[in-house]
Amino acid sequence: MAYTITPKFLQVKNLSVFFSTGRYFFLQKKRYALSDISFTLKQGETLAICGDAGSGKSTLLQILNDSNAASYEGEILLYEKNIRDYDRRDRVSIIRMMYPDPDTALNPHIRVYKILEMPLSMNTGLSPREIKKRISVTAEYVGLREEHLNCYLHMLTDIQKLRLSLARALVLRPQALLVDSSVEKLDAVLRMDFYNMFLDLQKRYRMSLIICLNDLCAIKHLADKVLILDHGKAEEFGRVEPMIYSPRSDLTRRIVQSYNHEYRCVHSAAPAVARPLGVITKNSD
Amino acid sequence: MALIEIKNLSISLKTPNGLVPICKNLDFSVNEGEIVGLIGTSGAGKTLICKAIAGIHSRDLEISFDRYRFDNIDITGKDLPQRRKFLSERVAIMLQNGTRSLDPLMTIREQMTENLPNSARPRKLWKRFFWKKREIDILLHKVGFKDTKAILNAYPGELSDVQCQKVNIAMALGRKPRLLIADDPVSTMTALSQLQILRLIDSLNQNNHVSVIYVSNDLGQIARLMDRINMIYYGEIVEQGPTEQILKNPHHPFTKIMLDAIPDMGAGSRRKSFFKAPGGDHPDFQHPPVGCPLGSRCPCADRECNIKPPQTRVKNGFYCCHFPLNT
Numbered sequence: 001m002a003y004t005i006t007p008k009f010l011q012v013k014n015l016s017v018f019f020s021t022g023r024y025f026f027l028q029k030k031r032y033a034l035s036d037i038s039f040t041l042k043q044g045e046t047l048a049i050c051g052d053a054g055s056g057k058s059t060l061l062q063i064l065n066d067s068n069a070a071s072y073e074g075e076i077l078l079y080e081k082n083i084r085d086y087d088r089r090d091r092v093s094i095i096r097m098m099y100p101d102p103d104t105a106l107n108p109h110i111r112v113y114k115i116l117e118m119p120l121s122m123n124t125g126l127s128p129r130e131i132k133k134r135i136s137v138t139a140e141y142v143g144l145r146e147e148h149l150n151c152y153l154h155m156l157t158d159i160q161k162l163r164l165s166l167a168r169a170l171v172l173r174p175q176a177l178l179v180d181s182s183v184e185k186l187d188a189v190l191r192m193d194f195y196n197m198f199l200d201l202q203k204r205y206r207m208s209l210i211i212c213l214n215d216l217c218a219i220k221h222l223a224d225k226v227l228i229l230d231h232g233k234a235e236e237f238g239r240v241e242p243m244i245y246s247p248r249s250d251l252t253r254r255i256v257q258s259y260n261h262e263y264r265c266v267h268s269a270a271p272a273v274a275r276p277l278g279v280i281t282k283n284s285d
Numbered sequence: 286m287a288l289i290e291i292k293n294l295s296i297s298l299k300t301p302n303g304l305v306p307i308c309k310n311l312d313f314s315v316n317e318g319e320i321v322g323l324i325g326t327s328g329a330g331k332t333l334i335c336k337a338i339a340g341i342h343s344r345d346l347e348i349s350f351d352r353y354r355f356d357n358i359d360i361t362g363k364d365l366p367q368r369r370k371f372l373s374e375r376v377a378i379m380l381q382n383g384t385r386s387l388d389p390l391m392t393i394r395e396q397m398t399e400n401l402p403n404s405a406r407p408r409k410l411w412k413r414f415f416w417k418k419r420e421i422d423i424l425l426h427k428v429g430f431k432d433t434k435a436i437l438n439a440y441p442g443e444l445s446d447v448q449c450q451k452v453n454i455a456m457a458l459g460r461k462p463r464l465l466i467a468d469d470p471v472s473t474m475t476a477l478s479q480l481q482i483l484r485l486i487d488s489l490n491q492n493n494h495v496s497v498i499y500v501s502n503d504l505g506q507i508a509r510l511m512d513r514i515n516m517i518y519y520g521e522i523v524e525q526g527p528t529e530q531i532l533k534n535p536h537h538p539f540t541k542i543m544l545d546a547i548p549d550m551g552a553g554s555r556r557k558s559f560f561k562a563p564g565g566d567h568p569d570f571q572h573p574p575v576g577c578p579l580g581s582r583c584p585c586a587d588r589e590c591n592i593k594p595p596q597t598r599v600k601n602g603f604y605c606c607h608f609p610l611n612t
Contacts, residue, residue: 052475053446143564157328159566184473187326187502188546192562199559214475217505217548221556251477258480266508266532266547 008080009208010041015074017059033059033070034232044206046222048213051229057212061178065097089123096174100182102161106153112164113149116171123172134171142167159190176208184214198222216259220244228252288463288496289315293351296333304347305570307333308520320490320497324504324543325517326567331500335466339376340369356463377457378466383449387441393452394437397421400456424455428485447478454485465489468500483510505547508532516540519567519578525603534611536604538583
């Protein structure tokens with residue numbers, strides 16, 4: 001399906017996600033997990049979502065992926081059309097999610113090849129030969145070997161499972177990829193390996209990524225825009241460099257400052273974040 | 286003076302096909318009042334080493350050592366329950382997920398009251414009334430909580446991860462331990478919250494003279510916190526040394542790989558440029574390689590590396606490599 005490239009790829013307007021609590025309907029209250037969040041993304045731009053545990057990063061991604069049962073107010077527009085008006089098959093080939101916990105997200109009863117084949121045979125009209133070719137290409141891209149395709153889930157290591165989870169997201173060739181904080185838990189070397197893969201996706205296929213990231217260096221390298229969440233509220237949304245060099249909100253300033261702390265000075269005694277504008281003051285967090 | 290001294294620690298996993306060795310002949314020591322780092326890739330056996338030291342490993346692991354001295358007391362001959370009882374009075378442990386390491390069915394107040402040792406009871410009679418309550422309040426103030434009442438009445442599920450880690454540190458403080466094992470407590474937080482926890486661990490080390498074993502997989506987060514670093518790869522200590530030496534001139538290629546993986550945020554770094562990282566994974570523990578386990582990921586590998594495993598050398602620092610860097 002061909003889409004014209006519009007500047008407005010994804011628009012989120014005043015999104016609030018809430019859960020109803022209380023046993024009876026007259027006692028029910030709304031508890032907001034996210035309140036009043038709005039941002040826009042162009043085609044091919046990358047958004048990094050930064051925040052602590054419990055700030056609503058995963059909820060936001062799940063709402064975008066339509067895999068969360070919570071009800072929401074506000075609008076999510078994809079190509080200037082409400083995401084609820086899409087047919088599921090169309091939407092799935094535009095936005096895909098890399099699930100953070102492959103053990104529970106993927107089916108352990110079927111082989112890896114079948115796991116990768118299922119979204120293709122359900123959502124596209126490809127012939128079996130094309131499907132086979134696409135699966136082998138995708139598996140090679142993420143770093144799975146031919147013999148892994150015949151394995152069951154429990155025969156793979158944790159890292160291979162994550163690669164499989166990424167392959168399953170990429171096999172439909174989506175326009176946007178949602179990455180939950182799964183990559184954060186890996187060790188430094190493997191994490192950089194994954195980041196390289198994301199960079200390649202951005203450059204070669206102009207794919208939009210929406211990633212949960214807490215590492216400021218990685219944000220600076222990977223992302224175009226940053227959304228900083230704190231307890232479900234958007235603290236700051238904007239381009240990366242202005243956010244780092246002249247932060248507007250108090251929380252962002254403190255995050256950047258703590259990134260300059262001496263514990264993190266590895267390469268030299270100088271602070272990790274260079275500060276051209278001299279906005280950040282020392283010893284004041 | 287050494288607080289912990291372990292000689293020839295071996296860990297192996299019991300599987301249906303026999304024993305699979307994970308760590309072989311590991312020598313490990315922590316000096317008093319020191320922060321020691323265990324840095325390695327995921328799946329290298331860092332957590333297993335920690336659990337073996339604290340004696341809380343699962344039953345499908347087999348652990349043996351030639352000598353284990355804790356605080357100049359030899360506990361080599363003690364069996365596991367005795368060793369656990371001995372260590373439980375002296376060692377505190379923090380796990381990666383702060384919320385999961387607390388009991389979800391008890392409030393923080395109940396857990397902290399239960400956790401306080403009776404040896405902390407004041408001698409004076411008039412101080413004994415409600416001493417636990419007062420003690421808990423003091424502990425929570427020490428880790429930086431202002432409104433202690435709200436924290437004490439909450440269940441762990443209601444608190445954030447940072448708050449739970451702080452409660453964990455407060456509970457560790459209450460036991461007055463000699464050693465704190467921090468098993469990657471900050472990896473999934475923002476830099477701000479990481480700094481709060483790291484500062485607490487640092488102050489615990491400075492003010493209360495608690496030695497710390499800090500486990501992490503990212504050298505960039507905590508490099509200057511530690512006094513001494515052990516680099517672990519494939520169940521072996523591949524390099525050991527003081528922090529300055531490891532960061533400035535590493536001998537082992539694996540240390541170099543880990544250092545290169547930390548992105549430099551200086552003014553020269555180009556946006557959207559690729560990171561330096563070798564692909565691939567460490568070999569399977571069930572099929573150990575003949576030569577060096579780093580194998581093809583190593584930038585300076587030669588034919589000799591594939592044939593025989595490297596020996597540990599102690600000349601100009603402690604490392605285990607055929608072709609060391611910077612010597």
